[in-house]
Each structure stands twice: as structure tokens, then as C-alpha cells.
Amino acid sequence: xxxxxxxxxxxxxxxxxxxxxxxxxxxxxxxxxxxxxxxxxxxxxxxxxxxxxxxxxxxxxxxxxxxxxxxxxxxxxxxxxxxxxxxxxxxxxxxxxxxxxxxxxxxxxxxxxxxxxxxxxxxxxxxxxxxxxxxxx
Amino acid sequence: xxxxxxxxxxxxxxxxxxxxxxxxxxxxxxxxxxxxxxxxxxxxxxxxxxxxxxxxxxxxxxxxxxxxxxxxxxxxxxxxxxxxxxxxxxxxxxxxxxxxxxxxxxxxxxxxxxxxxxxxxxxxxxxxxxxxxxxxxxxxxxxxxxxxxxxxxxxxxxxxxxxxxxxxxxxxxxxxxxxxxxxxxxxxxxxxxxxxxxxxxxxxxxxxxxxxxxxxxxxxxxxxxxxxxxxxxxxxxxxxxxxxxxxxxxxxxxxxxxxxxxxxxxxxxxxxxxxxxxxxxxxxxxxxxxxxxxxxxxxxxxxxxxxxxxxxxxxxxxxxxxxxxxxxxxxxxxxxxxxxxxxxxxxxxxxxxxxxxxxxxxxxxxxxxxxxxxxxxxxxxxxxxxxxxxxxxxxxxxxxxxxxxx
Numbered sequence: 001x002x003x004x005x006x007x008x009x010x011x012x013x014x015x016x017x018x019x020x021x022x023x024x025x026x027x028x029x030x031x032x033x034x035x036x037x038x039x040x041x042x043x044x045x046x047x048x049x050x051x052x053x054x055x056x057x058x059x060x061x062x063x064x065x066x067x068x069x070x071x072x073x074x075x076x077x078x079x080x081x082x083x084x085x086x087x088x089x090x091x092x093x094x095x096x097x098x099x100x101x102x103x104x105x106x107x108x109x110x111x112x113x114x115x116x117x118x119x120x121x122x123x124x125x126x127x128x129x130x131x132x133x134x135x136x137x
Numbered sequence: 138x139x140x141x142x143x144x145x146x147x148x149x150x151x152x153x154x155x156x157x158x159x160x161x162x163x164x165x166x167x168x169x170x171x172x173x174x175x176x177x178x179x180x181x182x183x184x185x186x187x188x189x190x191x192x193x194x195x196x197x198x199x200x201x202x203x204x205x206x207x208x209x210x211x212x213x214x215x216x217x218x219x220x221x222x223x224x225x226x227x228x229x230x231x232x233x234x235x236x237x238x239x240x241x242x243x244x245x246x247x248x249x250x251x252x253x254x255x256x257x258x259x260x261x262x263x264x265x266x267x268x269x270x271x272x273x274x275x276x277x278x279x280x281x282x283x284x285x286x287x288x289x290x291x292x293x294x295x296x297x298x299x300x301x302x303x304x305x306x307x308x309x310x311x312x313x314x315x316x317x318x319x320x321x322x323x324x325x326x327x328x329x330x331x332x333x334x335x336x337x338x339x340x341x342x343x344x345x346x347x348x349x350x351x352x353x354x355x356x357x358x359x360x361x362x363x364x365x366x367x368x369x370x371x372x373x374x375x376x377x378x379x380x381x382x383x384x385x386x387x388x389x390x391x392x393x394x395x396x397x398x399x400x401x402x403x404x405x406x407x408x409x410x411x412x413x414x415x416x417x418x419x420x421x422x423x424x425x426x427x428x429x430x431x432x433x434x435x436x437x438x439x440x441x442x443x444x445x446x447x448x449x450x451x452x453x454x455x456x457x458x459x460x461x462x463x464x465x466x467x468x469x470x471x472x473x474x475x476x477x478x479x480x481x482x483x484x485x486x487x488x489x490x491x492x493x494x495x496x497x498x499x500x501x502x503x504x505x506x507x508x509x510x511x512x513x514x515x516x517x518x519x520x521x522x523x524x525x526x527x528x529x530x531x532x533x534x535x536x537x538x539x540x541x542x543x
Contacts, residue, residue: 011455038485059523061446063465064450
């Protein structure tokens with residue numbers, strides 16, 4: 001399969017690889033996927049008192065498209081409010097990376113990882129989970 | 138010595154046609170272009186001579202009689218002809234077939250089709266090392282068993298099944314024994330008499346010959362085996378496979394076999410050395426990797442390794458100027474990880490993380506060095522971004538984690 005240039009670029013230079021201390025109360029962690037399925041994403045957000053994501057990091061076990069999807073997601077998250085982040089859709093990732101149909105699940109996984117991270121943060125903080133998350137799933 | 142990119146190390150899939158084979162084939166396109174069945178002119182006689190000389194080359198390579206060689210379009214057709222042909226020919230004698238879960242799809246799918254038609258198929262499991270258990274095979278025979286089909290060398294993990302022992306068990310019981318020897322003919326010794334083989338399939342393009350031509354060996358004596366043809370027509374190949382003979386391809390296949398046999402002793406030592414070097418370099422430099430398939434009973438040019446905590450397709454992407462293949466679901470059309478690795482009991486995660494190296498006639502030590510150096514770096518990079526590796530380092534057993542399946 002031929003990869004889009006953007007996927008290759010993210011694969012070669014992944015943004016924001018790493019981890020925050022998941023026990024810190026300003027950090028939300030989302031861990032989604034399963035090794036048996038061939039992809040696991042860990043996506044973390046660091047949120048300030050105003051509810052704005054100041055930093056994001058990821059680690060991904062998966063194909064190039066999964067790595068690129070999560071790398072792109074961390075880039076987009078920075079500077080967004082939790083509400084804005086919760087509204088991010090996988091289709092935007094598909095479009096940006098030109099993911100082929102067989103790789104759409106990678107973008108779905110990235111969306112799930114974002115939502116899981118926000119939920120984790122909200123539950124930790126005891127704040128309300130953004131509306132678009134409770135409506136989803 | 139400089140390395141020419143991209144590097145081809147996927148010789149289980151196919152091989153480069155040897156230039157000596159191409160040279161042997163060329164006159165048969167434009168000069169000796171006759172139909173081997175044309176019995177009344179020189180063009181036909183010359184074509185027939187060429188086919189018969191290839192038939193003799195091939196027969197001698199596997200210790201068969203030339204009359205026992207049936208030309209086909211490739212190993213898939215040969216496997217189909219053997220399995221369906223036996224099933225139909227011996228339907229009155231019985232309806233039971235024994236095969237194995239790690240067979241190539243060209244054996245599995247014909248057997249599944251027969252199953253749907255009412256035949257009983259025993260799917261032998263394999264042990265952790267990829268080999269079948271002969272005790273289980275013995276127990277699987279019934280008085281209705283008409284065919285055992287067990288491959289010689291496995292195309293994914295390179296393990297070599299004990300076919301002489303299997304052949305003996307079949308011979309004793311009067312059951313036809315077919316082996317798919319696509320990965321072994323020309324690579325390691327194959328002897329249909331010594332190994333009590335009744336039917337044997339292989340193709341040209343795995344042995345530096347052309348694509349689109351293959352062989353089914355069908356034994357004529359002790360016992361005489363007969364198969365019902367799949368393709369009816371002019372009665373070519375003693376009625377077992379009609380259709381104008383692919384003279385050019387057959388000449389190429391004959392030449393390819395001749396070269397492989399002539400060079401086997403030296404070449405298998407060279408390839409084994411190269412493969413052992415590849416294996417050692419990987420294992421010396423990368424922790425947490427596993428070899429799939431028995432390390433001893435293995436084709437000399439073959440190596441299949443799982444790299445824990447990194448996914449196969451992303452590995453391949455990191456060595457994109459090297460052609461190898463992966464058991465990762467992402468690299469297969471079915472989105473399922475390799476069924477062969479799964480049947481060894483390799484977990485799905487490690488199946489996704491596997492790479493198959495297939496060394497060949499044209500690979501060099503410099504290429505092995507290039508590939509291993511690159512892989513060492515890529516595995517390190519991908520592990521640094523793998524959440525599984527991070528969990529592993531934190532002491533978490535990832536097989537015990539409850540993953541949210543999606």
C-alpha cells in the first residue's frame with residue numbers, strides 16, 4: 001500500500017511522543033485499542049485551570065497510519081478547550097492524512113483516545129464531562 | 138561493495154528469474170514456437186523435444202520418472218488437481234482427508250470446498266515449533282481415509298515437516314500422500330521414492346524460474362495413483378491436464394530446476410550461513426525478540442521473527458527500501474494476523490509484530506548488514522513510542538491487561 005506524504009512525514013517525525021505522569025491531577029490519560037487487534041494508543045492531555053489543553057503526548061503501538069493519526073491528534077489538541085477537543089471528529093483526521101478506507105479505524109481509535117483522555121481528566125477533577133461526550137457512545 | 142536499493146528479501150513469495158533461465162527460454166518465443174502437440178511438422182517436434190527434455194530434468198531432480206510429471210500453471214493448480222482429483226477419483230473408496238492447519242491457502246481452500254461437498258477433513262494442529270505430531274497423524278487415519286496432504290516446507294515460518302515419516306505411514310495404510318513442496322524443491326533434497334511421496338506440487342517462480350508454470354508429480358507405480366482432471370480438453374499430460382503446453386515456461390522451469398540442483402549443495406551452505414548471521418545479529422542487538430518455527434527443522438534461507446511491542450507494518454514502513462513480509466493484519470488483505478503464527482500458539486500481539494525474511498540466490502552479506510542495522514534502529518525508535526513497551530518496562534504483564542476491544 002502506498003502511504004500519503006503526510007502519513008510518512010508524521011511517521012518519520014512524530015510529534016509529541018512521550019508520557020506525562022498519569023497520577024498528576026492536571027493530566028488525563030486515554031488508553032484504547034488492544035494488542036491482539038494490532039493497535040494500542042495512549043494519549044494524554046495536560047489541562048490548565050481554565051480548562052484549556054496546554055500540552056498533549058502520545059505513544060502508539062500500531063501501523064504507520066495509527067502513529068500518524070495519534071501524532072496529528074496531539075498537535076490539534078494543544079490550545080483547545082475540553083469542549084472543543086471533545087468535538088474533534090475522526091473524519092477530520094481521515095481528511096488531513098488522506099487515510100485510505102482500510103485505515104479509517106486508525107482515526108476512530110485516535111478519536112476514542114481523545115475522548116477517553118478527556119473523560120479521565122474530568123472524572124479525576126470531578127468536573128462535568130463535556131456534553132458531546134455523554135451524548136456519544 | 139555497494140548496495141543496490143531496494144533490497145529484495147522476500148524469496149518465499151517469489152524469486153527473480155535467473156538470467157540464465159531467461160536466456161534458455163528466449164528461443165522458444167520466436168524461433169521454436171511450435172505447439173508441442175503438433176505431431177506432423179518440425180515446429181511441433183522441436184517444441185515437444187524441449188518439453189520432454191525439461192520433463193526429464195525435473196523428474197531426475199526429484200527421483201521420479203518423466204511420465205510422472207504433469208505440467209500445470211503453478212503450485213495452486215497442482216494442489217487443486219491433487220486434492221480435488223484424488224477426492225473425486227477415490228470417492229467410492231472413502232471420503233476422509235487429513236491435512237494440517239498451517240498449510241498454504243491453496244491446500245486449505247480446496248479441502249474446505251470438499252468439506253462443504255460432504256467430505257470429512259481432519260485438520261491436524263501443529264506443535265509450538267510448527268511441526269505436526271506424528272502420533273496425532275497416526276490416530277487420524279480411518280478406513281475411509283483417501284488422502285493425506287501435508288506440506289514439505291512452510292511458506293511463512295520455513296519449518297520442514299517430517300514427510301518421509303508421513304509418507305511411510307501413508308504407504309503402509311494404502312493412503313495417497315500429497316505434499317506441497319513449493320518451498321523446498323530446488324532448495325533442499327526431495328526424493329519421491331525415499332520419502333514415499335505419491336503426489337507433489339511445486340512451481341517455477343519460487344526457484345528462479347518463470348511465473349505461470351508448475352508441476353504435479355503423480356506416481357505411476359507402487360502404488361499407481363490416478364487423479365480426475367480439473368480441466369478437460371485435448372487430453373494433454375496423459376489426460377490429467379488439458380491445454381496447450383506452456384513450452385516457454387516449461388523450458389524455463391526445467392532450466393531453473395537444473396540450476397538449483399547443480400548448485401544446491403554449495404548454495405544451501407551459503408544461504409544457511411547468511412541466515413544464521415542475520416539471526417545472530419538480530420538476537421545479539423535487539424532484546425525481546427522471538428524466532429517463530431523450529432530453529433533446526435527449517436529451510437536454510439528462511440527466518441521469521443517477532444519483535445515484541447512493535448507492530449509489523451510500522452516496522453516495514455521503517456525499512457521501506459527492503460522487501461520482506463509481515464504477519465501483521467495490516468499487511469494482509471483479510472485484516473487478520475497470520476493464521477500460521479496463530480496456530481503455533483504465538484499470541485496475536487506477536488503475530489502482528491512478525492517479519493518473514495526470505496533470503497535468496499542474489500542476496501549478499503552486505504545486504505544482510507544493511508537490513509539488520511536499519512531494523513535495529515527502527516525497533517528502538519518504535520519501542521520508544523510504544524505504550525506496550527512502556528507498560529512492559531513498568532513491570533505490567535500486557536497479556537493480563539483487560540483491553541477494551543473495538
